[in-house]
Amino acid sequence: MNIATDTHDLNGQPAPPPPSPQRTMMRLPGLVAIGLYLLLLAGTDVFGVVTGHFEPLYLVFPVFFIAAAAGLMLLLRWAWALALATMALLSAIFMYNYFRQHEYMWLMQGLLNLVFFLYLVRTDVREKLR
Secondary structure, eight states: OOTTTOOBOTTSOBOOOOOOHHHHHHHOHHHHHHHHHHHHHHHHHHHHHHHTSSOGGGGHHHHHHHHHHHHHHTTOHHHHHHHHHHHHHHHHHHHHHHHHHOOHHHHHHHHHHHHHHHHHTOHHHHHTOO
16 A cells, blocks of 8 residues: 555545635635735736836836736745735835825725735635645
């Protein structure tokens, strides 16, 4: 009996198949929302560069946003870390802008990023990543 290919548990019963990423994603709808938000941020940055509001150097960020969104859909741990860093930094930047300019738009975006950050640090989210 080869342990590496054995599909039975200790009682001799067939082991259940590992959960598919689609079923796990249905249990974590916040990851889908965060992925869509990252894609929206990527589109906003690309649009800002095209219209001349941002410098072309800002095109680096949409690459990371799209990579993090795609990786979250596949439940990859490196994408979780990238999304977590993105949410923490964006929250800090938006809150700084709010305290500097006192416009509620910055406060709302900062709080949204903070909520996404707090969702990502939950232990049940981390346990389901590969």
